[in-house]
Amino acid sequence: MDNKNLASRNDRASQWQQLQQMTEPWDVLVAGGGITGAGVAREAARRGLRVLLVERQDFAWGTSSRSSKMVHGGLRYMAAGDFRTTRHSVQERERLLREAPGLVELMPYVMPHYRGHFPGPFLFNALLWLYDAFAGKRYRRFHKAASFHAQVPFLYDDGLTGATEFADAVTDDARLVLRVLREAQQDGAQTLNYVGVEQLLQQNGRVCGAVLKDALSGQQCDVRAQVVINATGAWVDELRGQLQQAPKIRPARGSHIVVAAERLPVTMAFTILHPDDQRPIFVYPWEGRTVIGTTDLDHPGLGNEEVGISRSELEYLLKLAAHRFPAAAVTEQDVIASWAGVRPLVSSGALNPSKEKRDHSVWDDQGLVSVSGGKLTTFRLIALDALNAARRYLTHWPAGDFPTQIFRPYKPQHPSWSALPAAIQQRLLGYYGQDTDALLQRAQSGELTVIPGTHTLWAELRFAAACEAVQHLDDLLLRRTRIGLLLEQGGMLWAEKIRAVCQPELGWSDEHWAAEQQRYEQIWQRYYSLPVSA
Incomplete structure (x- = not known):
């Protein structure tokens, strides 16, 4: 099969036809095209295994395009005593910052402190000492109240005693998935979106493949594999249920709102405790806008459809903004867009989803290896755990050590590269890596310019349409680019262009x-958009 891109319109039909004709089993069939599935495909393919990844919606359609976009260690997990998850997350954050600048960017975070409110600066600094120790770098510093309020004059300052600054990172989660998939493809993995696992195949009491269904044509085909890895995240119980396994996942919805930066200008990520329940909420800059989120609510009855923000969640987030940024006076009319995603929490029976642990779990069900939970930041470690569980089903496991580097270094050669501003160079190389030259080659006159209101170039739209498996317009405007989250009316003011x-x-x-x-x-x-008023 052609590995030049993520399956453009012209070669997708031939890929499906070849699948129908294949008789030799794959080593690994991965169900799920989010960050975990992409990580599994990347690690399996680099070991020389024959890998097929399918996603019943679009790549990154689920949780992996709807997260808070943060590559972080998770201070609150450490505060809860989960030092292992925090240590691994911080170390993986540093790896991603080194390997994918432009895609994963260091961002200052700050926790304002108020008299009589938890946490105080002494305790918070103690946590940050260990946080920085995990990273091997010192990011933390304390700002006195007067100097900090001069920097952020719209912040509520009654009782402000200072602010502690630390560091984490921010990314475009959907683009991170696509870059990992491209690395997997370079090592031979095959990937198809809008193809789902309709039914598991079993032989002698063991899973030996799956019936796949193409959502675009309605056609089905049987695919054999030595092991099926179920990386469907919040939907992981669906395939496990075919084997009569008890549900393990507690789906939790997290929602965000996007406002114009001039309405709430922040240059760092604020961690603010909500006045109603003391949950930490982030207010942070992203792609030239300001984002407020996330909520954390149970989302029972999860199906194979989109989710959106509720009226109560919108009011909850606006109340947070009014509470700590009263001078900004952000209202519902200032909201450009919203997004909501469902996180796969491994249920422990906690009363509140915010109290569930964020570590991942792996289940081995006779040829179906399922993995769920965990954090965006630690996808590489999650993938390795899943593959380790799958080894027993593989007739061949390559010997030796394999690189831990996720992304191959690349140096663009296209003549127009050197004329681009440094910031655009870093963004393109981070977002597209080895595909940067191909993107520049396709760009037409005037398309290496930014779409107003975004950081996206017109050339990125053209490249995505041609080479990144776009099957629907929402693939293009909500995941390959984020125009639908950044522009009024989902970008349709620019519909003709x-x-x-x-x-x-x-x-x-x-x-x-x-x-x-x-x-x-x-x-x-x-x-x-916004939920309809009650």
Whole structure:
């Protein structure tokens, strides 16, 4: 199968046809195209295993495009005594900062301290001492109240005793998934979106493959594999249920709102305790906007459809902004977009989902190895744990040590590269890595410029449409790029320009484009805008 890209429109049909004709079993069939599945495919393929990854929606469609975009250690996990998760997360954060600058970026975080409120600066600094020790670097420092309020004059200052600054990182989670998938492909992994596991195949009491269904054509085919790795995150119980295994996952919804930076100008991520329940909420800069989130609510009855913010969650987040940033006076009318995702928490019976541990778990069910839980930051370690559980089913496990580096270094050669500003160079190389030259090659006159209101170049839209397995317009505007989260009306004010750039690459007729635009606008209005007033 062709490995030049993530399966463009022209080669997807041939990939599916080859799947139908194959008789030799795969070594590893991965179900789930989020960050965990991508990590499994990347680590398995680099070991020379024959890997097929399928995702029944779009790559990163679920939790992995709807997180808080943070690559962080998780201070609150350490405060709860989970030092192992924090240590691993901090070390993986540092790895990603080294390997993918431009995609994973260091960002200052700050915790304001108020008289009589927990946590005080002494205790918080003690936690940060260990946090920095895990990283092998000192990021922490204390700001006195007067100097800090001069930097952030719109912050509530009654009783402010100072603020402690530390560091974590921020990313575009969907683009992180795509880069990991591209690394897997370079080592031979095959990937298909909109292809799901319809039914597990079993022989002699053991899982030996799956019936796959192409959501675009409705066709099905049987695929054999030595082991099936179930990396479907919050949906992991669905496949385990086919083997009569008891549910293990507690789906928890987290929602965010996006406002214009000029309405709430922050240059660092604030950790603010909500006045109602003392949950830590982040207010942080992302892609030229300000994000407020996240909530943490049980989401029972999770299905194979989008989720959106509720009216009560919107009011909860706006109350947080009004509580600590009263001078900004952020209102519902200032919200550009929202997003909500469902996190897979491994249930321990805690009364509140915020109290559940964030570590991952692996279950081995006779040829179906399932993995769920954990953090975006530690996807590489999660993938290795899943593969280690899968080893017993593989007839061949490559000997020797393998590199731990996730991303291959790359130096673009295209003539237009040297003329680009340094910030755009770093962004493109971080987001696209080895595909940077291909993106520049496709760019037409005037397309190496930024789409107003975003950090995205017009050329990124063209490249995604041509080479990144875009099957629907929401793939393009909500995941390959984040235009739908950053621009008013989901970017449809630029609909004609987007169409002019992308329609030729997608090969869609005018009727097809019109249908896709209608579909996208309905999805955006229902799930990425604001909830209807009660």
